[in-house]
Amino acid sequence: MKKRKITTFDIVLTLFMFVVIVITLYPFLNILAISLNNAIDTARGGIHIWPRDFTFANYQEIFGSNDRLLQAFSMSILRTIVGTLAGIIASTMLAYVLSRRDFVFNGFVGFLLVLTMFISGGLIPEYMLIRQLGLINDFQVYIWPMLLSAFNVIVIRSFMDNLPVALEESAKMDGANDFVIFSRIIIPLCLPVIATISLFLAVGQWNSWFDTYLYARGNEALTTLQFELMKILDNAQMSAGDINQQNAQVIAGQTNPQSIKMAITIIATVPILLVYPFLQKYFVTGLTLGAVKS
Amino acid sequence: MNQTSSNASNMPEASTIIESQVKPATQKKKYSKQNGKGFWKRLSTQKMLLLMALPFVIWLIIFKYIPVAGWTMAFQDYKPQFSVWEQDWVGWKHFKDLFNEPMFYRALENTLGMGILGLVFGTGSAIFFALLLNEMRFMALKKWTQTISYLPHFVSWVIVANIVITMLSPEGVINNILTGIGLIDSPINFMANPDMFWGIVTAADVWKETGWNAIIYLAAMAGVDPQLYEAAKVDGASRWRQMWHITLPSIRSVIIVLLILNIGNLINIGFEKQMLLGNNIVMEKALVIDLYALDYGIGMFRYSFGTAIGIFKSVISVILILICNGIAKRIGEGRVF
Secondary structure, three states: OOOOOOOHHHHHHHHHHHHHHHHHHHHHHHHHHHHOEOHHHHOOOOOOOOOOOEOOHHHHHHHHHOHHHHHHHHHHHHHHHHHHHHHHHHHHHHHHHHHOOOOOOHHHHHHHHHHOOOOOOOHHHHHHHHHHOOOOOOHHHHOHHHOOOHHHHHHHHHHHHOOOHHHHHHHHHOOOOHHHHHHHHHHHHOHHHHHHHHHHHHHHHHHOOHHHHHHOOOOHHHOOHHHHHHHHHHHHHHOOOOHHHHHHOOOOOOOOHHHHHHHHHHHHHHHHHHHHHHHHHHHHHHHHHHHHHO | OHHHHHHHOHHHHHHHHHHHHHOOHHHHHOOHHHHHOOHHHHHHHOHHHHHHHHHHHHHHHHHHHHHHHHHHHHHEEOOOOOOHHHOEEOOOHHHHHHHOOHHHHHHHHHHHHHHHHHHHHHHHHHHHHHHHHHHOOOHHHHHHHHHHHHHHHHOOHHHHHHHHHHHHOOOOHHHHHHHHOOOOOOOOOHHHOHHHHHHHHHHHHHHHHHHHHHHHHHHHHHOOOHHHHHHHHHOOOOHHHHHHHHHHHHOHHHHHHHHHHHHHOOOOOOOHHHHHHOOHHHHHHHOOHHHHHHHHHHHOOOHHHHHHHHHHHHHHHHHHHHHHHHHHHHOOOOOOO
16 A cells, blocks of 8 residues: 555544543552552542552452462463363364354254354243252362353364364374374364363453352352452442442551452453453454455 | 353344354355265265364253243242142243333332443443544553453452452441542442432442443454544544544444344343342342342242243343344344344
8 A cells, every 4th residue: 555644634534543441451550559548548549550659468368368368369371271281182172063064964063053142041940950960069160161252163163164174084094093093183283273162261250249249158258359359340340329428448567458458350351361362363363254255 | 140140241243243244155165075964874974074073063952942841830839849740831821920020110110220220331431441442642551551451341240249349348448548538428338229219220330341341342342444534634534533533433333233142132231240249228220130030939948930020131131132133134234143
């Protein structure tokens, strides 16, 4: 494209983009500043993007003195790792089976999967199922119900459809069985799509709070960062109408639930911030492939 | 948890469906030479594939289809201590109860209200943002803006709710700005005003998802023929006019397909935002169908009643998507099915 001179239009556009950046980032910076500020001082208001009375007390509370929050942090990490691994193994394996158009049950399994995108039992029947399976207050409740999603499987299958067939066929000549072909040949070729889906799975696990709320409330060991954050939020929301009551929660000492809430928010955001920008290329192309074609 | 995840992935779902529509037929020819053999002969060579598929078929049946079979609960007075065969069948009783419950209509109104606001402003903001990004000449800034705009999509609603409540609190930045420029005299307690609740949820949704939702529109815009713009420039069209007369009409079918899918999901807005942002003071405006099902179905152990609510939602959702698909077919635009 030819070089064009910069017009008023370009300047307005640039200003608009800066406004978008500020609106998106300011809340995170504000919360970071509050999380690093003395809790009692914070209650006076007026903290923007720089702490006024700097302290690590809120983070020390989470990682040091408070066993439950440390437990929640470890559980968040554990469920993210186990859930992502289980999910990626399940989705790639099913995607491979579905990419084999010669498989006798291909149509049946594909139909069974795709139909789940359009019908779901709903909240109550799913709750009853989890109860009957005895998964209440069990770590497995974080893994099994979220194991597969039709969307992820279809994205991986589309990627596999575009792989060259020759490699697979020569392996077959050498007598490799379908599982060996899948694990030795297909998986290594699918790394870009595996990266994308792993990101979706990991973010889903890391951000999940409702399953803890509904199924694992009774087991303290299964609490997660998101659920602890939700509980603090819930307590504060109870008194949303009454400013005095909120201030009354500021207890003597270095921290209070409101400031710990900010620190948890930062801890829950940082891992995402460290990962998604680097996978951007993959998920953007992965998601838009179809739209461009049509 | 299923509700929440399906809600968050509306966009990707859309792209997959579009994708499956345009999948070239040649792909299916892969391995076709084996199709000549008989069923049992092929099956005997595919034991490993069968073994690989079996666990997931069982998973699908247990976790996806047994809950659908659980719909029968809505026609019983379901009591968990009895087996399926020992329940009392009561016909449409729970549906009749549902339609006689004033709270249900309030929940329906709130769901559709926030659903429509979210659809209009969500789609509008995403298209607007994509249009402006598409016009950006400074590539580095464009890339940074895009990357930053995805961030809120990846954080949970718990975090977004915390952000919204912090920003809108009486000591928060919004009140600081409003009092600073003299628009209001004393801070407003936004979260305690029922009339503002729909607006707050919609604004939070726009803040969280605009950047992410713009991805698909931006990709569609990248496919527009550059010659069209060259021709328009020769005719002296300004860039605003080019956006209006070339870019937007070119991505019309993508917009319509996504609209159909989103209208089908109008009633499936979930409950996360409402549960996390709502409080007792604003409950009259925050109670949505899923929250209602949760409170009555699980909270009060009225499992059959809660299941009836879920069935009602599914039926409405199917009707909405069929209507929209019909309209799209009538006006000759891309349709989903």
